[in-house]
Amino acid sequence: MNSLPDPAASPSGVRKILVVGAGIMGSGVAAVAAQRGLDVHLYDVRQEFLDRGLSSIRAALEGAVAKGRIPPKGKDAALERIRPTLELSSAPPVDLVLEAAPEKLELKREIFRRLDPLHPAPAILATNTSSLSVTSIASVVADPGRVVGIHFFNPVPSMPLVEIIGGFHTSPETRARSEAFARELGKTVTHSRDSPGFVTTRSMAVLVNEAAWMLYEGVANREDIDTAHKLGFHHPMGPLELADLVGLDTCLAVLERLYTGFQDPKYRVCPLLVNMVEAGRLGRKSGEGFYPYPRSPSSGNGGGSHG
Ligand SMILES: NC(=O)c1ccc[n+]([C@@H]2O[C@H](COP(=O)([O-])OP(=O)(O)OC[C@H]3O[C@@H](n4cnc5c(N)ncnc54)[C@H](O)[C@@H]3O)[C@@H](O)[C@H]2O)c1
Numbered sequence: 001m002n003s004l005p006d007p008a009a010s011p012s013g014v015r016k017i018l019v020v021g022a023g024i025m026g027s028g029v030a031a032v033a034a035q036r037g038l039d040v041h042l043y044d045v046r047q048e049f050l051d052r053g054l055s056s057i058r059a060a061l062e063g064a065v066a067k068g069r070i071p072p073k074g075k076d077a078a079l080e081r082i083r084p085t086l087e088l089s090s091a092p093p094v095d096l097v098l099e100a101a102p103e104k105l106e107l108k109r110e111i112f113r114r115l116d117p118l119h120p121a122p123a124i125l126a127t128n129t130s131s132l133s134v135t136s137i138a139s140v141v142a143d144p145g146r147v148v149g150i151h152f153f154n155p156v157p158s159m160p161l162v163e164i165i166g167g168f169h170t171s172p173e174t175r176a177r178s179e180a181f182a183r184e185l186g187k188t189v190t191h192s193r194d195s196p197g198f199v200t201t202r203s204m205a206v207l208v209n210e211a212a213w214m215l216y217e218g219v220a221n222r223e224d225i226d227t228a229h230k231l232g233f234h235h236p237m238g239p240l241e242l243a244d245l246v247g248l249d250t251c252l253a254v255l256e257r258l259y260t261g262f263q264d265p266k267y268r269v270c271p272l273l274v275n276m277v278e279a280g281r282l283g284r285k286s287g288e289g290f291y292p293y294p295r296s297p298s299s300g301n302g303g304g305s306h307g
Helices: 024-035 047-066 072-080 107-118 134-138 170-183 200-217 222-233 240-248 247-262 270-278
Strands: 016-020 039-043 083-084 096-097 124-127 147-152 161-166 190-193
Touching: 016 024, 016 200, 024 039, 024 047, 024 147, 039 047, 047 072, 047 083, 072 083, 083 190, 096 107, 107 124, 107 134, 107 247, 124 170, 134 147, 147 170, 161 170, 170 190, 200 222, 200 240, 200 247, 200 270, 222 270, 240 247, 247 270
Parallel strands: 016 039, 016 096, 039 083, 096 124, 124 147, 161 190
Antiparallel strands: 147 161
């Protein structure tokens, strides 16, 4: 892990990136990329979000130092490679843009519309969407061949997987360079077609929904449902704990995307999930989901894994 690849010699040709959105995922990608020697421009819409992202990045890099993955001065060098900005057009043209804004199709399409002239070919325009149509996002740019889904997992520094999703028009070169980029960040790559939820989010959403149905029907209580998955299947966390980590609103949005995307009643959402979202019980981020999360200064997102 200490030997950084020479970005100049990278098969992806990616040396400078722009990360759009400094939230959970964007800050994670920025930290890993800077740690690996890339120049990172980081954009968000408000200073407080940039500040929050930068403190997550600092914490991730301190974690890398503590684990011996980088020397202490590697952390400082990585931080110096990150340039935060509140102005999308102020970043110079980069080799790859990774969009990690909220999971809303129209918002992402608008961001890609703006990015298109700012980062001309051969720049790759990538989205970190976990369920939306890459093809639909790509349809707003002049050359949809350079748009791709590069789906990282939470928390980015420790999760080894990247799911690459080619849209209808994604070029073979864009796919190959995206895969090389993910490998250069130390990740293992799988490929999925541009189908609602791809592989990982589709599986995750079905598991969460089924667990919610079992709780709703009284098949078992929440602890037993989660314990059964952890001890019976070696899952690192139960599906209800996972739903709380991801956010019940996000789970609901993904299930609705699967339901409408496939027009298949097998994705019908458990009414308990709908009611909980309407009641504001969104999981860790709201302080209560299937489990309570008492507020403390150190409480936050963290600790698990999600696609
Ligand atoms: N959270 C996860 O576990 C996870 C895992 C894999 C993929 N994803 C996907 O990654 C993307 C980001 O998710 P997240 O969990 O990091 O969300 P988040 O809410 O933590 O971060 C989103 C960030 O985008 C910013 N933002 C809002 N409007 C913007 C705009 N117009 N332009 C640029 N930035 C804007 C927000 O201020 C925020 O900082 C989503 O598409 C999500 O589905 C999330």
